Amino acid sequence: MDNKVIKVDSKWHPILGENVPLIGPRHYFKLIKMWGADILLAENIRTLIEQDDDDNENDDQGPQEQRKNQLSRFDCIASLLASAECTVVQEIFQTLSRFPISFPLVIPELNEAEKFRVMLPLFTGPVINWETNPGKIIENHLFDSPFKMIVAIRVGTKCPGKSTILNQLMSSDSMFSSSSEPGAEYGIPHMISGSIEFTWLTRETCGVGLWKDVFENFYKEKDEIVLLANLHGDALNYPDQIQFLKQFPSSFLVFLMPGYGKRQKNIIDDLIKDKKSVYCWVDSKNRTNHSINTRSLTNDQTLKKVRMMFKEALDFEASTFEVNKLKLEGSLQLTEKIEFPESQRLIDFVKEKTCHYIKMNVIQLQRKQSNDDYKIFRENHELQYLVKLFKSNLILPLDERKRALAHIEREISRLSSIDTSEARSMALLKKFELHKSSLVDQKNEKKIQNEIAKSWEKVDNMSLGLEHFFRELGQIYKVVSFNDQRAEIMRLPEYYAELLISGHTIELLDGDAGAISEAWFSAICENIRKKHPNLRIFVISILEDDLSNQLGVDAFVLIDTEGLGAPEKMNEPESEKKDRMLATFAMGVSNLTILNVLGESMRELTEILQIAIVTMARLEEADIAPDILMVQHVCERNSARLSEPEEIFRNALQNALEIAVEQDTVMGISSIKCLQILDERTKKGQLLKPFRPFKDGTTAHAPPSKQYHEDVVDLYNSILTDCKNSQKKIEFAKWSSLIQDYWKAVSHEDFAVRFKNIKEIYEFIDLGKQITKVKETIDEAFFKHEKQITQKFRSELQKWSHEDNKNSDLKNKCSKLIKEGLKDIPECNEDCKECKKTNEERENLKKYLKENNRDEKCEAEVEQTIKDYIRQHCNLTFIKLTQILEASLIRKGLSSECLEIINKRMEKIINKIQGGRFSDAERKKAVESIWMELQNFISSKDKVIPVTEQIDKEVKNEFANVESLFKQFKEGIQPDLSKCKAYKTYRLVERYLINNDTDTNEIEKRLDDLTDIILKRRNSQHFYPGIVRDLRKQIDNTLIEISKLWNRCFIPEFKRNVYLYALLMFKTKMESYQERWDRENSQLSILNQKKEEYIKIIDARLQYRFNR
Template sequence: MDVQMAVFHCADSFLKQLMVTKLSQCQYALPLLVPSPFTQHIEFPLWTFRQINKSWKTIDDTGKISSKFLPVYKAETPMVAFFRFGPASSSKSQLMNSLINEKHNTFFHRNCPGSSRTRVLMDGVVEIDWYCPSGEKTDRFTHCVAFCNLHGDAGAHEKQLDILTKMASVYVVILPQLNKNDKSMTKIQTFYKDSKPLICILADNDSALTEMRKGKYKIGLKDRNQSVVFEEIRRAINNGLLSTESCSFFKLEDIAKHSNIRVDEVDDDDCRKGKEAAQQMLNLLKDKDLTEIKESFLPCQGNLWHQWCQKNKELHRPTLGELHKESNIEKYKSSKKSEMQKIRELQQTSDLSQFIQIFIQKLNSQEGKAVVYFLKWLGILLDDYTSECLSALLHEYDEKWSTVLNLKKKHDKSQQLTASQVELEKVSEKLQAATFGLEHILREIGQLYESCSSMKKNKNDLKLNFSSFPSLAAEMMISGFPLELMDGDAAHVPLIWVTAVLDALIQKLGDKKVYVLSVLGIQSSGKSTMLNAMFGLQFAVSAGRCTRGAFMQLVRVSEEMKAQLKFDYMLVVDTEGLRALELAGRSTRNHDNEMATFVVGLGNMTLINIFGENPAEMQDILQIVVQAFMRMKKFRLNPSCMFVHQNVSDVTAGEKNMEGRRRLQEKLDEMTKLAAKEEVCDTEFFSDVIAFDVQNDVKYFAQLWEGSPPMAPPNPDYSRNIQELKDTILSKASKSNGITLSQFRMRINDLWSVLLNENFVFSFKNTLEIAVYRKLETMYSDWTWSLRSAMLSVEDKFYNRIDNGNIKVQEHELLADMKNTKKQVEKSMISYFEEDKDKDILCQWRGRFETRIEELHDDLVKGTKRKLDEAIEQKKAREKVDKKRTEYENKLFSRSKELAFSLRSTGTDEYMLNEEFDTMWSKWVTEMTEDSPPLIDFNFWDDVIKILSKHYELSLV
């Protein structure tokens, strides 16, 4: 512990905060009051607690369970303070561990491995930890309780003792005996007279739990069963906490009100100024509806940006149905580009909120530690501001979801179910709107930059040039903040912004070499937790969806490691969970496959994270990635991957799963061959596309926690697994030259541009689905040709009848002639869908193709009827003309004579004569053909697109 405290004293405030956060995650006690070895002042490191959250569940008298998730500095809980007076044969810290978690050393004590007899820096240190109940009957305490431990003899540390006694709800004092001659008895008598409960634990006494007077207990330790003693102490503490007249609530921030201590947030000027600047921004959000804040303060990233992304995808992935609406492809592209430019104009001319103005101004006016403090404070205050509303919305979502499930269980198809589902969707949208963090502010800055850059002009109300924005973001990356690479809400890469930030990064650092490590996995499989543990990062972690989109973060290679590695930075890319339940649907499949291909293509190494031992879901995604890479033949990508199986309890899983690994290899190779056949490639093995060694690139991780949260500590085996994986990654990385930042920038541009033009592959679950669908399309062509050829024969037959004088065609006659062919086609379809070896895959498209065939049949019948009716009308018109030919000739001759007679006086002006004759001729032709059907002006390209769209759809699923 002296080593830990030595590092703590020598660390800057950011490292202290990181240390305390990690200690909390490991379920270790945290330094609350720390005597400075240099000045002897008592320091309260409040700043170090700002990123720690605690969750717990409580049960009320009715049995209802309520959940809480709070930052520890906001939690109001009772405090139990432990002191020791004089020497004691029993360890106070070990006793506290038995109360909180007997299987884990929350408080370091004399019997821990590595402990020593002497203490240099721990005397006088007050440590704190919280007991968080899980809502189970086995909970030791029914509510969240703070436990404080004053190290050393309490009599020698008056300031710490004074603070703790003022804030504690229960005192627990350890001393040898209740001896009136002892110098500590003055303090004990003060505690005894105090209204707060007091528990005296006597090391040299063997008495059982005794209540000396109300709320005052004594318990002996000598020669007694420890489990009995611990239970008595627990019972006495619970009795004290249930005493309403004495139980007060302790809040971490209240310690700062004491005058005898130094508070880091107050004494550090940069920290104080950073908080003031962040608070200035938060004041603008007061009394605002959280679900409308982003729309009001961050307008560029909302509907406008989402519309632009959609238009951009439509520009690169036009369906033939959309092309049919335009006269040609160039006109279509021009139309889309024009729409996109209008959206950029709206973004560029939208009002710049004061919130964003202050943010930009603060970033520009500060530097160094002050900027980092400002950004960290802004993140902390935003989380604080949104937590209550998000908690309420999550509770509402849970209630609505339970209602929907209950109605579904009853097979209720009423309007109530529909209404409940609509309400659930509305709450889901509110949750999305209410999520508001630092990443959204940076996204807005990025969109401001993209709009101004596209319009090539600055915003009117922007007090500085937009061209400085990428430099600000680059500084943040250098300071350790992640940058959003793919917008998770819009499922799009803001290419202009990301490129500009990387250019600014190159200007500041030089064109450094990086090794790109990315991670992919199903939602809640532990991706961010793994990266955080491996590299000391702080990606968001919790149950459910935390990361949206993809974020990249720079990790500097130390001078010691540069001798082994040929690059300067590790660039870590964290991604959102794939196959998210709350986003289930076809669009999710496209998005997941796009993201997987993008991330694997970017990375020198991709960690495929799997929860458990079954990689089926990720196999499907990897097959699509492989086929997508085959279609990107012009890119010479050399990605590699490793499989990481999380939460595998069997330590011999690696040896036992040799058969499973062999099957994984065979499955991946089989699908690679299938994809190669589809794409006409000569690739045979999965490793030909993505470097992978099944013997060495499959890792098995122990479960993260030892026991059940919220009090379970991390599993040491998990940490060992992390270290082994890190060593393997660095070993592989040492053989790579990495890529320069400029090459990485080009790769992002090239890869995303190609992905935008690819849609077919991403629509499918796996490579087999693609092959099955293409075979189905071939069959569909055969079925449609059967109907078309049959209708052509029917059409010819009726044309002959019309030529022979039959001038009446009924639709039921056409249907009767097509009846047998239609039945044959339907029979063939039923046979194919029900008997083909891939019928389980085909069933998802059956209804759609049956509808297409039915629509084609109806269109053919109606189209043929229309053509035959036109032929009949034309025949009638010809017969009418033939009958009136002599009449028309005489009438034309008569009108010509009249015209010649009327023009005798005009002379021989040939131009005027022709004009008059043409006018008379046009008028006569109009009279003659007024009963004839009009001639149709055919648009050749419209017909081409319409016919092709029947056979080759670009959006197949």
């Protein structure tokens, strides 16, 4: 991008040189954010001037050399504003308007010294607040809301002069540039004559006397703000400035200096006719209420006269004022506007419809995303018109486009602020009422909370900003790209790509909907990739260009999260969950996260970050390994108090690290790289960046702080150092793809983000352990009863006979044994040690829930979980015992059911031949037909769930917190442990197993044997409920044993692969073992084993029937 320069008039060469660079958005951070308002205070100018009273070499310098060394506050700020793009000036003013300082309303042009630039269009709109009564804040939109202006001018010359007098009434004695300000001994500022400074008269800018005597009572009765404009130089020399100031709702305070003549008085009277005017005679021989003596300027009696003149000057009816109707005389010209006809048409449309109507009825796609989006767009003509208006701004040339968007943003924000003011006030009023209710009447608390929620919902429905237009365009782009692909819509990403490259911000993630407009964002990124195919980035902030040689990157990217822990969303579970997801997402796709902490309390933010860090450790999609710097804003650098929040965060981080390491398999941790980087920073004491106060002192009118500037510079250097040392720089093309993949992962992550903090995760894990204890006793109880029931019906089967009726009764009796035996487990009446143990553990679990203050909902959910597990166990055991019984019956001979099937089929066959006889071939075919029907019947009775399905279900349940592991398990690709990094050295370098083959073989051998160990311990030869839980415990024990034996701490990635290997080996073995057991216990298997025997029986019966 070309660097533009402004050619400077020769009059300003002594201070600016022949030309100055045009300050664009890319320079804004360094020039404004870094320097702040500090340099713009007159008190600090002396520190910028090199002087040495003992240095005689300078005594011989001529006037020209002395002029080159002149520097004033006014020259600094006037040069800064005159050399900046209009959008940057607007940003500068929004930053500086928070300080009790004056601003140049009219300044000389840099390239044409006799011309003056009127800055008014860029100063219109910012909100000025003041307090009329305790708790009552008035908002005034500068030059848009009602106001009055007092214009101070002088006729003649005197030192000390008008500005010195005015400064005596202000909170700072250097409010306006004057002959008594620091550095004034070097001469008047170069650019002061004919310029106009202004400020607003509030408690912060007024001196105590002026506030008490004049404005305190004025603001109790009026909502309009009062401005004070100060014209520098003899007013008679600047009639164009006088005509300009007369167009405001203004009155004039005229200072007549000694030596003025009647002719001069008449000229000024004529210039300000029709305007309220108050005259002050300075150092006049006539002593009146309107005359003052500058020799007694420090006396309050003298200053009270001036204060009363201010009060008198306020006594006029303010006229209406519109910026667009200003008329300027020959030497004045408006600064470059941000207003354009295109932007104004859009603003007028919103103003006519209201922000609430636009948001609720026009921009519908971002609120009602559905399959009918294209139809909604086509049928919503107001939306199409709004898009047309907005698009007309986007197709402007880039410089004009940025200005037009700045205009839209300013005006829409103002309209939205006005519309929502009543609802916001109501919410704050109700919040105050809630505090009182909580102390006095708790019955009303819920009602007031609902009213507060409704008020904030109303605010949300009326809040409109530039981001809402951006979101709607994103949705429109998506539906149009799938349908008609209108050219004017398909080009919109190109315009936004140009804006992003030039420093304009765009929304990455819709915080309201919690989603990324993937097609829209991808299209913008694609246009950037086309323009800069190899752009390397460090994801943190936009600082400056040409960093590639020093830092190894071409650009910085800033991701700014807004609204985390918003007061109006407090105690809303879904909102809090969204905060945790947003923090995870922002940190996960960044190289560096700056944690901004206001004051000494950071509990909520710490909890959000704890969960975000744990969630990142669970997700594999990003590989940036983010770092953190904590910026803490404090009132003082008290090391004891400063260490507390840092210690809180360090402990929180340590807790996150501990739970990720100790519970890595329970938590489903994929990688702890990010945690280790953060841990290293805290150990080195490089985490905290304390920021001293923004202002020097605690009063509202305190000047900006030099120390704050130093802290910002220190942070700036730390960021650059981190960037330089980072090993994870990434190309923009890869990062833009990562954004979408990572958001998909975060938005589907439902484990970690459901918790508010680490404590809740620990409680969840501990509750899981308590529930597991109960489940294990349930397993034991069912296993014992299964064994007893099996023994009982096998004992009954000894009574088997060849009489069908008896066998049918025997079967019914055995079936009843199974049903009755399973009916009351684990609450059976018989003296069962295992059932007693189960009931004891269930009572312990209830007691645990009570002791840990779990609510009724949690208790009910836990109880239901246990009941479901018992019912599931009962069903599976019933199916298995029934299978064993049926198989035993078939093994002993044909059951009555089987004989019935055979007989019915035979009857059908015999009836078909109507007394004829079968040939041998026909009889054989009939036998096969009866056999097939018998097989189908037995098969239909087999309710056993395939063992692979049972294994999959248990693995899914047991590893519910590790969805990615289950996904790999289902894919069935066994990891090669010899090729997996297993542990880290003391230098955090990841290593493979030392003796690769030997160590791998030992681990794999142990894992291969686990299935046999589990089955032997349970004395089982087949799958049973809870077997995967037992396997998990064995894997954990094996890893602990090997870790101790080898003195190695395995990393989470390796443990994950070990689990995957063991589970897949278990599944393979279990399928084989289950198949072997089924051969001896499955009805169908036993039937097939006795096929020849049953075929002979069927054949014999067929022959017997025909020979009867």
